[in-house]
Amino acid sequence: MSLLVTGTIGIDTVETPHGRAESVLGGSACYFAFAASLLTPVRLVGVVGEDFPQEFREMFRGRPIDLEGLEIRKGAKTFRWQGRYVGDMNSAETLRTDLNVVAEAPPTIPKHFRDAGYVFLANTHPAVQRSFIEQLLSPKLIVCDTMNLWINETRQDLLKTLALVDGIILNDGEARLLSGESDLIRAGREVLKFGPTFAVIKKGEHGAMLVSPDEVYVLPAYPTTRVVDPTGAGDSFAAGMMGHLAAIDRFDAAALKGAMSRGACVASITIEAFSLSALTAATPQTLAERLAQYKAMLSFD
Amino acid sequence: MSLLVTGTIGIDTVETPHGRAESVLGGSACYFAFAASLLTPVRLVGVVGEDFPQEFREMFRGRPIDLEGLEIRKGAKTFRWQGRYVGDMNSAETLRTDLNVVAEAPPTIPKHFRDAGYVFLANTHPAVQRSFIEQLLSPKLIVCDTMNLWINETRQDLLKTLALVDGIILNDGEARLLSGESDLIRAGREVLKFGPTFAVIKKGEHGAMLVSPDEVYVLPAYPTTRVVDPTGAGDSFAAGMMGHLAAIDRFDAAALKGAMSRGACVASITIEAFSLSALTAATPQTLAERLAQYKAMLSFD
Numbered sequence: 001m002s003l004l005v006t007g008t009i010g011i012d013t014v015e016t017p018h019g020r021a022e023s024v025l026g027g028s029a030c031y032f033a034f035a036a037s038l039l040t041p042v043r044l045v046g047v048v049g050e051d052f053p054q055e056f057r058e059m060f061r062g063r064p065i066d067l068e069g070l071e072i073r074k075g076a077k078t079f080r081w082q083g084r085y086v087g088d089m090n091s092a093e094t095l096r097t098d099l100n101v102v103a104e105a106p107p108t109i110p111k112h113f114r115d116a117g118y119v120f121l122a123n124t125h126p127a128v129q130r131s132f133i134e135q136l137l138s139p140k141l142i143v144c145d146t147m148n149l150w151i152n153e154t155r156q157d158l159l160k161t162l163a164l165v166d167g168i169i170l171n172d173g174e175a176r177l178l179s180g181e182s183d184l185i186r187a188g189r190e191v192l193k194f195g196p197t198f199a200v201i202k203k204g205e206h207g208a209m210l211v212s213p214d215e216v217y218v219l220p221a222y223p224t225t226r227v228v229d230p231t232g233a234g235d236s237f238a239a240g241m242m243g244h245l246a247a248i249d250r251f252d253a254a255a256l257k258g259a260m261s262r263g264a265c266v267a268s269i270t271i272e273a274f275s276l277s278a279l280t281a282a283t284p285q286t287l288a289e290r291l292a293q294y295k296a297m298l299s300f301d
Numbered sequence: 302m303s304l305l306v307t308g309t310i311g312i313d314t315v316e317t318p319h320g321r322a323e324s325v326l327g328g329s330a331c332y333f334a335f336a337a338s339l340l341t342p343v344r345l346v347g348v349v350g351e352d353f354p355q356e357f358r359e360m361f362r363g364r365p366i367d368l369e370g371l372e373i374r375k376g377a378k379t380f381r382w383q384g385r386y387v388g389d390m391n392s393a394e395t396l397r398t399d400l401n402v403v404a405e406a407p408p409t410i411p412k413h414f415r416d417a418g419y420v421f422l423a424n425t426h427p428a429v430q431r432s433f434i435e436q437l438l439s440p441k442l443i444v445c446d447t448m449n450l451w452i453n454e455t456r457q458d459l460l461k462t463l464a465l466v467d468g469i470i471l472n473d474g475e476a477r478l479l480s481g482e483s484d485l486i487r488a489g490r491e492v493l494k495f496g497p498t499f500a501v502i503k504k505g506e507h508g509a510m511l512v513s514p515d516e517v518y519v520l521p522a523y524p525t526t527r528v529v530d531p532t533g534a535g536d537s538f539a540a541g542m543m544g545h546l547a548a549i550d551r552f553d554a555a556a557l558k559g560a561m562s563r564g565a566c567v568a569s570i571t572i573e574a575f576s577l578s579a580l581t582a583a584t585p586q587t588l589a590e591r592l593a594q595y596k597a598m599l600s601f602d
Contacts, residue, residue: 088483182389185526206507207521217598218521220508225486257601297518298599300558 001140002043003246004113005032006132007122007235008102009046009070010079011053014274016089018228024275025056027079028122028145031232032239033065034279035266036120038287039243043116045069045132047107049077049100059280068110076101089230090204109135118246120238123147126154126161133164141251143167143242145234151177162194166251169200169238184209185216198256200241200263202234210260215253219260222268222294229274233267236279240266240287265290302441303344304547305414306333307433308423308536309403310347310371311380312354315575317390319529325576326357328380329423329446332533333540335580336567337421338364339588340544344417346370346433348408350378350401360581369411377402390531391505410436419547421539424448427455427462434465442552444468444543446535452478463495467552470501470539485510486517499557501542501564503535511561516554520561523569523595530575534568537580541567541588566591 012026029046036042041064052072060067077100083092106128114137121129121144129144136142142165150158151174158178162168168191176182179190184201188211191199198212207220240263245251248258265287272278313327330347337343342365353373361368378401384393407429415438422430422445430445437443443466451459452475459479463469469492477483480491485502489512492500499513508521541564546552549559566588573579 183526183528185524203507206504207519209524216524218508218524219599219601220519220521223486223510223517223519225484227484254602261601295601298520300520300562300596301555 001117001246001249003040003118004043004116005029005120006045008079009048010081013082014231015084016229021274028235031235034276035236035239036243037063037065038284040247043113045109047071047073047101052078069113071107073101120242126150126158129161141166145169159194165196167198168196171202175201222264224268226272230271232270236270237263237267265294302418302547302550304341304419305344305417306330306421307346309380310349311382314383315532316385317530322575329536332536334366335577336537336540337544338366339585341548344414346410348372348374348402353379370414372408374402421543427451427459430462442467446470460495466497468499469497472503476502523565525569527573531572533571537571538564538568566595
């Protein structure tokens with residue numbers, strides 16, 4: 001079943017204790033698209049400026065990522081982000097953000113993308129997320145991300161969006177902020193009251209929790225010492241989840257848990273190199289092998 | 302195979318956001334003994350004072366816990382600890398410690414306890430842990446705990462003890478302090494250089510990691526919103542592990558992973574009520590049911 005992602009396409013400059021990547025391809029929609037394409041074809045919706053390097057466009061070639069929704073806007077400049085991870089690399093310190101085209105009108109979903117069944121709305125203003133939802137013809141499963149900025153500044157808008165989505169994927173700090181609950185299980189249950197039928201709370205190196213009306217479970221992160229650049233881990237997790245759900249065209253409880261496991265594995269691949277390097281080097285076989293290791297790790301008698 | 306524990310037997314007063322328990326039975330050896338007794342018979346070695354209430358002794362009745370190693374020392378007073386958990390209850394704030402008999406000579410392992418195959422040395426001075434090891438006749442697996450105090454104040458002594466044990470169970474902060482590594486996998490590997498063939502790093506609500514020369518894995522905590530009193534969670538985890546290993550009389554890689562799963566489940570039972578209440582109410586069936594749920598949680602396609 002078709003999978004569509006809307007989100008940011010940007011040019012990142014990232015420093016970590018392992019080095020520096022200068023003006024590399026980044027953005028939530030890119031991480032998502034490359035990661036999900038290991039599992040299923042992806043329709044990408046996003047906007048860049050005229051300065052978007054042709055070589056970045058070339059990176060998508062040969063992958064099941066449909067770029068018809070990639071708008072190259074005349075007279076606009078591409079979103080840029082510069083950040084730094086220090087110490088345990090648990091969170092990025094933003095050094096500079098140039099919103100550029102992201103501060104303008106959002107892109108439109110192309111006509112024949114609108115029948116997408118599975119949709120991931122990466123982090124952006126909740127009203128913009130809603131405008132994307134309104135363009136969809138027959139979505140089966142809509143899942144969104146959000147961030148502290150929208151929870152703090154546009155809470156009512158965000159609640160309107162949450163009433164329209166089936167699931168939300170957010171990190172532990174965001175879940176606590178949105179719910180007012182410090183315990184993550186309670187936080188997840190509060191979030192469900194806003195509309196979604198499931199909430200996935202990402203805990204970084206500590207894995208991720210799924211909360212639904214019927215169940216709560218935690219799956220650990222795939223343990224690795226090769227954390228080179230955590231950028232995109234969250235979007236990759238979402239991509240692993242949504243890619244799996246779209247591929248099997250189911251989102252019952254068992255499907256969601258399978259999806260969580262793919263999320264953990266894809267995210268662990270992403271962070272092993274700067275930018276999209278590890279993801280673009282990976283194949284469905286890479287992911288299948290990691291999934292087998294992950295499954296073995298969680299098996300015991 | 303026989304399981305022996307040495308550790309503290311104390312009288313605790315604990316406050317948490319859920320209430321207060323005044324002068325209740327506590328101490329690492331008690332938590333361990335009650336928890337491990339859900340899996341296998343336990344030989345307890347510890348010392349209390351003349352003030353040790355008869356009703357506490359009664360609590361052991363009917364359980365497979367051999368109290369021959371419980372010394373009631375004349376003229377001495379029992380160890381007392383008073384602590385408080387606030388907020389997310391991730392760590393205890395110690396309000397008062399009366400070492401009492403714990404500051405005196407350690408107890409002796411009774412003669413016919415000395416052939417124990419599986420031995421857990423709960424947290425105490427590393428030289429005391431070593432004196433226990435010297436009394437053992439034919440240990441198959443010795444595992445110890447420790448704490449920041451010994452890592453900081455008696456490091457050389459601790460390293461001598463680590464050279465004699467097969468495994469160590471410690472929390473994330475202790476692992477970082479002992480190893481000088483912030484990354485937990487690296488921390489675990491550094492700890493192995495001191496002698497143990499495996500290190501278990503407990504991460505509280507985030508589960509536990511096992512590091513051995515051949516593998517690294519993480520199992521999550523059993524998710525619960527019913528955290529009433531976290532006291533004894535770590536000793537219960539160790540008890541679940543050691544109880545399982547002693548019960549099956551194996552400590553190969555597969556056995557250790559099964560042991561980790563029992564540790565997670567037993568610890569989750571302990572924290573659901575004050576003091577030893579939840580553990581004493583539990584039966585092997587309670588644990589078996591929780592283990593089945595835990596296993597189901599970690600199964601996916």
